[in-house]
Amino acid sequence: MFEAVARYPPEALAQHDRRYRRWISERLRSGRAVGAIAEGPEGPCGSGVAWLREEQPRPGIPHRVVPYLMSIYVVPDQRGRGVGSAVTAWLVRWARARGFQRVVLHATRFGRPVYRRLGFERSWEMRLGGSSIPSAPIRRPLDSVPRSRPTRRRRRGRARGPASDASRRTLSESPRFDLE
Numbered sequence: 634m635f636e637a638v639a640r641y642p643p644e645a646l647a648q649h650d651r652r653y654r655r656w657i658s659e660r661l662r663s664g665r666a667v668g669a670i671a672e673g674p675e676g677p678c679g680s681g682v683a684w685l686r687e688e689q690p691r692p693g694i695p696h697r698v699v700p701y702l703m704s705i706y707v708v709p710d711q712r713g714r715g716v717g718s719a720v721t722a723w724l725v726r727w728a729r730a731r732g733f734q735r736v737v738l739h740a741t742r743f744g745r746p747v748y749r750r751l752g753f754e755r756s757w758e759m760r761l762g763g764s765s766i767p768s769a770p771i772r773r774p775l776d777s778v779p780r781s782r783p784t785r786r787r788r789r790g791r792a793r794g795p796a797s798d799a800s801r802r803t804l805s806e807s808p809r810f811d812l813e
C-alpha cells in the first residue's frame with residue numbers, strides 16, 4: 634500500500650514490512666485487529682484491516698475503543714471494480730455488528746472517493762510537521778489506462794460512462810469476488 638501512495642526508499646519499505654508484520658500479527662492474534670481479504674478468480678485481490686484503537690473518552694461515545702480502518706489495498710489490475718468499497722464496507726459492518734458506532738480512517742487521495750461514497754465524512758484532524766516523502770503519481774482506476782483531462786461537464790456533474798452502472802449496483806450484487 635505504501636508503495637502505491639508515496640515514493641518511499643526501498644530500504645524504508647522493507648524495514649516497514651518487517652515491523653508492520655510483527656505489529657499487526659500480535660494484534661490479529663489477540664483480537665485487537667481483524668483483516669478482510671477479497672478473493673478474486675485469480676486469488677487474493679484486495680485487503681484491509683480494522684484495528685481497535687484506544688481513544689480518550691468523549692461525551693456521547695460509549696466506547697473508548699474506536700475501530701481504525703487501515704491498510705486498504707487493491708491490486709492495480711482489479712481497481713475500479715468495487716473491491717476496495719466491498720473491503721471497506723465489510724470492515725464497517727464488522728465494527729457495527731460489534732456495537733461500535735464510530736469508525737475512523739486516514740484517507741489517501743486514492744481512497745477518498747471510495748470512503749465518501751460509503752458515507753464517511755471529512756474530519757478536522759490537524760498535524761504539525763509533515764512527511765518529506767513525495768507522493769506517488771495518481772494512477773487510477775487501472776494503473777495502465779491513461780485518463781483524459783476532465784472536461785468542464787465532467788468537473789461539474791461527472792460524466793458517467795459504463796462504469797457508473799456498475800457503481801450504482803449494491804456491493805453485495807457484485808459477482809466478481811468473495812470476502813473471507
Ligand SMILES: CC(C)(COP(=O)(O)OP(=O)(O)OC[C@H]1O[C@@H](n2cnc3c(N)ncnc32)[C@H](O)[C@@H]1OP(=O)(O)O)[C@@H](O)C(=O)NCCC(=O)NCCS
Nearest residue numbers: 637706707712713714715716717718741743744746799800
Ligand atoms: C483506494 C483503493 C483501495 C480503491 O480500491 P478500488 O477497488 O479501486 O475501489 P472501488 O472499485 O470500490 O471504487 C473505485 C471506483 O470504481 C467504481 N466502481 C466500479 N464498480 C463498482 C462497484 N461494483 N461498487 C462500487 N464502486 C464501483 C467506483 O465508482 C469508483 O469510481 P471513482 O472513484 O472513479 O468514482 C485502491 O485504489 C488502492 O489500493 N489504492 C492504493 C492504496 C491506497 O491508497 N489505499 C487507501 C488507503 S486509505
